[in-house]
Amino acid sequence: MKVKDIQEQGLLKKLQRFCPQDIVGDDAAILPTQANKSLVVTTDMLVDGVHFSDRTTSAADVGWRAAAANLSDVAAMGAFPIGITVALGIPGDTPVSWVEQLYQGIAECLQPYNTPIVGGDITRSPVITVSITAFGEVEPHNMILRSNCQAENVIVATGVHGASKAGLELLLHPELGQTLTEAERNSLILAHQRPQPRLDILPILCECLSSNISNVAVLVGGMDSSDGLADAIVQICQASQVGARIERSQIPIPTTLTKFISSEQALKWALYGGEDFELILCLPPIIGENLVKKIGVGAAIVGKTTDNTDILLTDSQGIYPNEQLTLSQGFQHL
């Protein structure tokens, strides 16, 4: 069954089960907000053939990834999500099941955070286009800003990097990674197809901040690593006008990567692969160390910020010379 067979009315009926009935159905959705909180807003557009393809991404995974990318941006502001809208452009011959699975994937990603789909739009388009806008709330003193970083902060990565890129390469080149077990392979592929927005970090961060013994309020600098770990570090340093020294050996990389690629290549994927959707947070050392301990597996202090503007990859073992970290070419090729 194609969407042109049931038209917008029929499709909306099938999608209703993914949306709370008390919120949708008017000109706009109404969401209660809490006093003393600021609204956080982020938007993303994904286009078939540009951001996803049938080869590596099912409809459910397209939905999950789109929702996850937006929730990750909300988390990267220190905010909790309160709702998303989904605008969808589809050709008439799109299978109805594709659209249902897209919404299923979105709903599955949102479910642990009780975040509703509060509205949307469905329209004809020659190419499948998914545009998601997410809203969140944050108490102003909990905001995480790229510009909040100070010199002599430690730089925390909340989890491993390079897994998403590895998963994508395994999907694109099934001949790769013959040395991996089935479970190892699936774990990397899942990191690509079902990335987890790190909203779970926020309460842990709050706890660490509230046990801060100094009387000075701590500003948290940070962003997510959707465009790569190196990109996040450079963006934060530039926005905060600080430098950084990142220690090669401290970057958390899944051990499975070096079972099928060189450690040089693994480091490159970790720094520049992107789409790991971890948080990169800059904090005073004691708080950062406490945070890493509380998060546990995967989290690491990858380096520290400095009062100059060099952003260097260092090697404490003295094998590799210092290297400049660079922005990813994360900009969309037009």
Place this chain on the structure above:
Amino acid sequence: MKVKDIQEQGLLKKLQRFCPQDIVGDDAAILPTQANKSLVVTTDMLVDGVHFSDRTTSAADVGWRAAAANLSDVAAMGAFPIGITVALGIPGDTPVSWVEQLYQGIAECLQPYNTPIVGGDITRSPVITVSITAFGEVEPHNMILRSNCQAENVIVATGVHGASKAGLELLLHPELGQTLTEAERNSLILAHQRPQPRLDILPILCECLSSNISNVAVLVGGMDSSDGLADAIVQICQASQVGARIERSQIPIPTTLTKFISSEQALKWALYGGEDFELILCLPPIIGENLVKKIGVGAAIVGKTTDNTDILLTDSQGIYPNEQLTLSQGFQHL
């Protein structure tokens, strides 16, 4: 100059002037909200060749109309806009000037309401796609809901209907309307290209409601007439489980229409043409009459609601038999 010549970085630099610098530049935008207000959210996707074409709509008009449609939905909830996001998909050979003019049109529409563009996304797409999400705020007791209408309300149209459809027809068929003056023609075309969201109605409505002498809080039923006057009336009646009697002669139609089409045709455009973006409001008679007086030119009471479920177009002159009003085929053809 094409967008592929300057890529996303270059394009973002050119578009920065349309966005407040203190809001954008992080993973998400942060907007302060006011205590005791609810958040209102609406989203729309427009696709080249489906919702607009070079023949009738310049880039600036595409931007204006997209922004106006979203602001109209916000107004139709009784809310004031606080920001919008713009996600844009564009082919590489789109002229840079087209994108700048699109943003110019959006910004011009937003300007009277001090509503900022707080974020967005730009991506490659084979077809120009504009997805706007608008946010507004409303005090819960000021919400306008489709389901708030009562029997024995009067139904207020805040302005004339049929003008936008007439403007579109004049653009598509320049041979039409030879009997119109240049000013009359331009006025109708402008109604199509630059529709005004009726945010100006909200303070007038507030004033009328606060002078309500009864002690019972008045619920305002309503929506905008973006899908046509008839569609709005039917939607409101169905959501509120009331009927309506709409009087033919009371429907406000620009007098210029009958200079080039029959009055039958003019009535059809007024009822079913759509995109007039007026508010259709259901109120107790005294308040509705007061509102129409205060709004002035164009506003009218077009009928009243009833306690059955018939939605009828009546003729007090007895020439035409009663007619059922119907939903527009406002659903997108997929």
